[in-house]
């Protein structure tokens with residue numbers, strides 16, 4: 234596999250992490266070298282996943298410690314050299330493996346690569362991971378079977394390998410695989426590390442002895458601490474020297490895990506030995522980051538004539554790490570070093586110091602307190618130059634994103650379209666909507682516009698508002714919830730901007746759902762014979778399309794705000810039912826103190842707009858019986874009606890149909906009065922449209938904010 238990334242050594246020093254007041258990583262240090270396969274082992278809960286998350290730069294709660302790539306503190310851009318294969322295989326279920334690779338390549342490979350180069354990379358990965366047979370199989374999910382567990386795992390690794398990372402981190406890639414497949418997978422990873430000089434670190438639970446032999450080095454964790462760090466083939470000898478002899482013909486991996494989870498006495502022994510080995514205290518020697526070594530060297534060269542000056546210089550370097558390196562820890566080391574040197578000015582080299590321990594924060598406070606403000610100001614002033622000198626980031630000028638805005642938008646929209654095509658335009662969904670349209674059309678078939686049918690017609694308008702409200706909320710609810718984990722994974726990998734994803738989400742479902750809405754609504758409209766005017770038809774469809782947009786925006790917001798699908802379904806049902814109740818069909822005379830609630834129901838705007846469209850936009854004759862008192866205002870006799878019709882035609886320019894059979898006992902109703910009676914208060918069509926656009930924009934914006942600030946950690 235051709236490689237365009239360089240070889241990288243990953244060093245991590247004294248990583249401390251506390252979650253819920255519990256120390257889950259306690260001074261973990263280690264080094265992973267290019268061309269090597271490193272295993273992170275330990276019993277369940279030892280901290281393997283958390284360590285990998287820290288190394289991938291995704292653990293924001295990391296309290297202290299440093300992570301260095303070729304001696305340089307990890308930064309947002311350097312992080313791009315690291316790929317993290319999560320334990321869960323998160324994919325868009327409706328895409329095939331071929332499409333998944335294609336979209337991943339399009340999103341995560343730099344734009345400068347041609348289409349052919351990207352294809353070549355995909356071919357090479359498919360070859361390496363032996364995935365030919367399933368290229369056209371859907372990824373699938375728990376409901377719809379797709380790739381097998383092993384294939385999915387390899388696909389997961391393949392997607393990360395596509396970016397040709399310098400460092401590949403894998404969280405338990407063999408979980409759920411049989412021992413043969415697990416061995417094949419690890420063998421492939423080992424070959425990959427050796428042949429392309431990559432640094433591969435994998436956590437693993439209980440490897441077989443064959444798999445264990447593949448590891449070059451081993452980091453063994455117990456209760457968040459390193460109890461062994463070194464060559465994997467030396468671990469048995471190491472434990473033997475502690476008096477913990479591995480029985481013959483025993484799988485070394487099983488043995489060391491047994492010991493780590495063993496008796497109190499055994500655990501005490503290995504923890505004490507680990508402390509003596511200082512695996513948890515690496516600031517000097519092999520694990521000393523390059524810039525720290527350089528600082529110490531320059532301090533030694535100064536012969537410590539001016540200790541505080543040297544401290545400042547060292548501090549200025551340490552302070553540049555912007556959180557990726559614990560300055561206070563560094564201060565501690567440097568001060569200690571300076572003190573040593575002052576006490577022994579002739580010392581010309583850096584000595585090993587293991588004074589850094591868990592309780593460094595109070596020490597650091599003292600140290601910081603001892604520095605006067607002018608020193609601090611000096612420190613600030615020095616940062617930029619020193620930073621450039623010691624930490625020139627070779628990726629500093631690299632683009633923040635692998636591809637441009639429009640490329641991301643096109644790719645994500647295309648992907649959304651493919652993913653949702655099957656969900657929105659599934660045979661089941663199409664049949665459901667067509668069936669509903671036909672049933673509705675049949676129930677209101679060629680309804681006569683007469684007074685006795687007005688309630689029925691308004692019932693149809695309300696049913697359409699509620700039906701498409703529910704449909705649109707639920708359609709965006711499910712697709713969003715299902716994609717949330719994939720979004721979090723891809724965002725963590727820095728694949729694209731969230732705003733682009735969101736835009737693509739809105740655009741991607743637009744043609745699909747709109748087509749379905751238009752087809753279904755058209756069937757109902759013409760079957761029911763709601764109007765002969767094309768203008769009325771277009772406004773009727775437009776109103777329901779706006780309804781769909783507002784509903785989908787609300788659905789997106791609920792989907793982004795709720796942490797699980799159950800919560801989201803309950804919230805959306807509650808929202809939609811409330812919106813329906815306030816829609817103006819069931820209750821027209823709300824208590825005065827609840828009257829304002831009408832304005833927060835998007836269904837009420839749709840209902841109003843539909844009634845106004847059908848009854849008022851292009852008036853048509855609505856007959857009434859002159860012998861009884863009409864509930865919709867005056868029932869005008871035919872002669873008066875003619876006058877009114879003529880007047881209304883003149884005002885609106887509309888054609889008034891007199892085709893309705895009107896007998897001498899029948900008159901006609903004023904359409905505006907009907908709407909007023911039905912709605913209890915009038916509202917212009919354009920006002921309803923504006924309100925629906927307002928709902929769409931507001932809830933889309935809120936959904937975006939929710940996604941930005943409420944993301945699951947991976």
Ligand SMILES: Nc1ncnc2c1ncn2[C@@H]1O[C@H](COP(=O)(O)OP(=O)(O)OP(=O)(O)O)[C@@H](O)[C@H]1O
Nearest residue numbers: 252253257275276277278279280281282283284438
């Ligand atoms: N978000 C969290 N909140 C509270 N505790 C957490 C959280 N994440 C991890 N932990 C705790 O940190 C410890 C280490 O977790 P981690 O997932 O790294 O273990 P692990 O070694 O990967 O275990 P396993 O092999 O079972 O996956 C566990 O005791 C776990 O309960």
